[in-house]
Amino acid sequence: MNLHEYQARDLLRAQGIAMPDGGVASTPEEAEAIARRLGGTVVVKAQVHAGGRGKAGGVKLAKNAAEAKEHAGRILGMQIKGLSVAKVLVVPAAEIASESYVGLIMDRETQRPVYMVSAAGGVDIEEVAARTPEKITRLPVDPVYGLLPHQALGLAFTLYQDIAQVRAAARLIQELWQVFTANGASLAEINPLVTTPDGQVLALDAKVVIDDNELDRRPDLAALRDESAEEPSEVAARQANLTFIKLDGNVGCVVNGAGLAMATMDLVKYYGGEPANFLDIGGSSNPEKVVNALRIITRDPNVKAILFNIFGGITRTDDVANGIVTATRQFDVGVPLVIRLTGTNEQEAVRILKDAGMTALNDMDEAVQKVVALSREAA
């Protein structure tokens, strides 16, 4: 789960990391009040889960509170990469002597959290990573011992010469480890980490991504989810315990299992169709889930045909059949359904569908070809 910058800031500051004071505003007036409290020049920053905010006009300098209000008025409600801006962060504009990068990411290959630290921080860090990776120091951390003091110091020495700045950076690097582990992050990043002309070391911007698997045991973090920043159909799907991602095509897909769901989408594409979504009903499906899945997919006006691809292992295909029948009785699906079922309780499932006037296919390839053809006819 991605956190907003202002949420990430809160987590970092709670661990003692030095970041400029600031505030989050939902209205121009709130932004004005924060700017007045802070005094001096401030930055007004759009809070959206999208990169390239600056280029999209979502980050503005304001010389005073009135200007902050004005900028906030323009940024709030703005669309950035399809996402609407509901909040802005207002922080003092810092004078910057140098910009560094400090990131901590969960690395699959080493099976450890890995620090990535570079004196060449700032907006171009991704280019640095791509073109001059030698400018980035990588340090995999023993997850049981955690980051040891000499390791934090060693990383800090790659950023600064001045021992006071080195020690400040080492402390901050150590605190970032706390942020990462205390919150079950898969990424915790400070960019830029700056020095000010008077020598202070400050974290100016932060990004934190929480491992979704942590949210069950961390309700405080789960509560940070900003559903206003998400696709409404995805919010509805999550509430129904479905894994759903909206796409731009017209073939709705209802599948059990993530791998099979992806393979189904790929096969739709292979046969010339365009999947409208990723949807995994999970292992222990019940008819209710199927009803919800159909309800969510049919809300998408692009969808011209829907494919069920169910390989029954734990999933009972008769449950799925019952769900389909229930859904078609509760509301008008409005588009053709192609149903492929095989595996556990297959015969019972076929009977249920037949009684309701529907037919089921047994072969995935055949079903995908059929749904693609139907979507084309309807388009």
Added chain:
Amino acid sequence: MNLHEYQARDLLRAQGIAMPDGGVASTPEEAEAIARRLGGTVVVKAQVHAGGRGKAGGVKLAKNAAEAKEHAGRILGMQIKGLSVAKVLVVPAAEIASESYVGLIMDRETQRPVYMVSAAGGVDIEEVAARTPEKITRLPVDPVYGLLPHQALGLAFTLYQDIAQVRAAARLIQELWQVFTANGASLAEINPLVTTPDGQVLALDAKVVIDDNELDRRPDLAALRDESAEEPSEVAARQANLTFIKLDGNVGCVVNGAGLAMATMDLVKYYGGEPANFLDIGGSSNPEKVVNALRIITRDPNVKAILFNIFGGITRTDDVANGIVTATRQFDVGVPLVIRLTGTNEQEAVRILKDAGMTALNDMDEAVQKVVALSREAA
């Protein structure tokens, strides 16, 4: 550093371990007030760093507050194994269905903290350990991973069958790990861990010993030291940064280094003398330390002669010689001194002593024989 039972209780309760409520009293009236607050039958327990309190009459049942006051009056000021009782703990008398033992000690051999758990707890645990060690389950704990949940559960299953009691004990065993590591203990022990007739699991008595090396970084724990419960000469020595232990003999010993100090005492004994103390002036000695050492030793009226045994490595023997001369000018030592010095700056040291009318020996064996002879003449 040994903690008193009431101090250990505080640490355990701070970690959430279930222990009966109670209070510590320095006067009979305070004990009475605590007993009244608790209601019912209470136990009044002497707080001294000595085993066998019960047999010495330092633990008494009181049926009501008046009786608690009476017992406290008798116990406070009592001498147990040479130590005076300054405080009593007043706790409710628990009804006991079973008594177990749970201990966690730092084990040199495995280089790990080791749990020792036995269903045969209570006052006879040492006998159990000696006679039927198979009744004690030992579990060395990985110091980096800490006690894992299944390990706590496995230990708890050796104590109880009832799953509710097992889970309660597992939680407590886990909390004891926190007590141990959060406080830098070398021992943390609950004896007895009881079940009550209604099935509750309760820690009735606790013992905690803190690793002396932790006290520098844990001023909160260092503040728990009860100097009233210590030998005054040892308190004075610690304040002077000397390692000192009072013994019953008549040959005072001033040595640099713990091993050499012990070997010196042993050699005194070998030649028929009785050492009056262990005293290590440490590595980087200064004259001040030597003065303090002599002051502390000469306060012991048993001391008939004093031996200096200094092997100068880091220790400069001229510093020691200066200290001896300074001390003899500041106060009357009153007993003969035998001085053995060798190593760093030995010639300078000999000159300093000679100028002050003293002589120095070079050989340890010879010096010890001489001081023993002097102590016999004086006795």
Added chain:
Amino acid sequence: MSIFVNAGTRLVVQGITGRDGSFHARQMMAYGTQVVAGVTPGKGGQTFEGRVPVFNTVADAVRETGANTSVIYVPPAGAAGAIYEAADAGIDLIVCITEGVPVLDMTRVMPYVRSRGARLIGPNCPGLITPGVSKVGIIPGNICAPGRVGLVSRSGTLTYEVVNQLTKNGIGQSTCVGIGGDPIIGTNFIDCLRAFEADAGTDAVVMMGEIGGTDEQNAAAFVKAHLTKPVVGFIAGQTAPKGRRMGHAGAIISGSSGTAEEKMQAFAAAGISVMKRPVDVVALLRDRLG
């Protein structure tokens, strides 16, 4: 012949009295797996289905029954603890079915498991099956058939789909292993490829990958360097958008890395026959096996 599970597999089911654990324990018993013990703290002394003793701890189960393999069906909050327990009890092969185990837990679990010389499969995996001999996990036994093709996959139902194709077309399997879809897993493609290469009962390998990470690329390099047996491969997620978690915690394309295209190119470059559709597996295998 087979890898990881065989006729000597003596299984303890951790969480045997739970909803999932009891269901799958019965399935495994019905398949013929030697389910020698179950574990549920507090239910020690009971008997499951009239013949499997239940113990309070895995250590008790190992001591009393000689179990050498465990399968874990406990909720995510207890999954890491269950793996530690199995490793501590001396279990050789630990199969963790549980989905949703925090990744941070897994970073700590892995060195522990390794230090005890155990192998972990999963978490978030369907387990493995040596058809006709022993099944550990949740792969439906009825879609498998004994044979000489090894299969290793990051997904569950997609595996069933492909196994089903194989069986329907008369191609049996030596062992099918679902290694799981999480970012950090106990056994990866290379571990399985090495085992299949060494297994005299395996003639060819089917490898089912997906988007996210670089495991498939590493596996491709391993195939090129070390495998003498033919390999047929598949990558799911060609149509997946970047930066989104496609169900599996491991299936996220970050930046330009971990894409299906990149992985399929790595496969092709390593001499792996790449399936365009799941149904292609049969033709490609027949082609490679001659």
Added chain:
Amino acid sequence: MSIFVNAGTRLVVQGITGRDGSFHARQMMAYGTQVVAGVTPGKGGQTFEGRVPVFNTVADAVRETGANTSVIYVPPAGAAGAIYEAADAGIDLIVCITEGVPVLDMTRVMPYVRSRGARLIGPNCPGLITPGVSKVGIIPGNICAPGRVGLVSRSGTLTYEVVNQLTKNGIGQSTCVGIGGDPIIGTNFIDCLRAFEADAGTDAVVMMGEIGGTDEQNAAAFVKAHLTKPVVGFIAGQTAPKGRRMGHAGAIISGSSGTAEEKMQAFAAAGISVMKRPVDVVALLRDRLG
């Protein structure tokens, strides 16, 4: 010949600009030890005594100078961290002089050091010396002489006392090792006995133990089983009271175990000649060496 330190020892001094570190660095340089680097964070780039480069980190020191041995003179609060740093930097032999390191820190340090294949001596030890070749730590060089008797001891000045007896009587030493008086130490008696047994330059071993723990008893069993060379032993603390810490954190007699008597009996039973007085070392050695 020698154990642990020799002509190839290239030493980095951790804490070289501190009070103790600078004093002993000079002593070691004067003795002839190859002090190739010092470390003090923030003082990287400086030079110590006009010829030893100072670095910010041990890793820098190792990379620039090829140091293979480190000696630690930092306060107790930083000692564990200094050991981790040395181990991480690839140092083979780490000698920690610091007294007062919390024991809990050491329980965590030890598996880390081992996992990196390093050897730790100490903490709370005087270090070691191969007379005439290299000294690492604080043992006064002038009391030692090159020769063929190995010495291992839990204490500092008591060691000097005995080494002094040897040297005065013309008995030189191969290596003298002070392993330290703490409950948890990196290198114990057995480690040293094994090394002395394997060292062609050592003909006999002097072992100086003290009360507390069971290291001496274990060492005695090891001597009986594995040593072909004669051993002479001493135990300090016959007159120590029970339950008190005799200066060294490790020198506490708990209950009836760890007493001097018990240890001396174990020595005698293992064929170790037991010194009654430090001065006895010469006669016993001469007796055993014939």
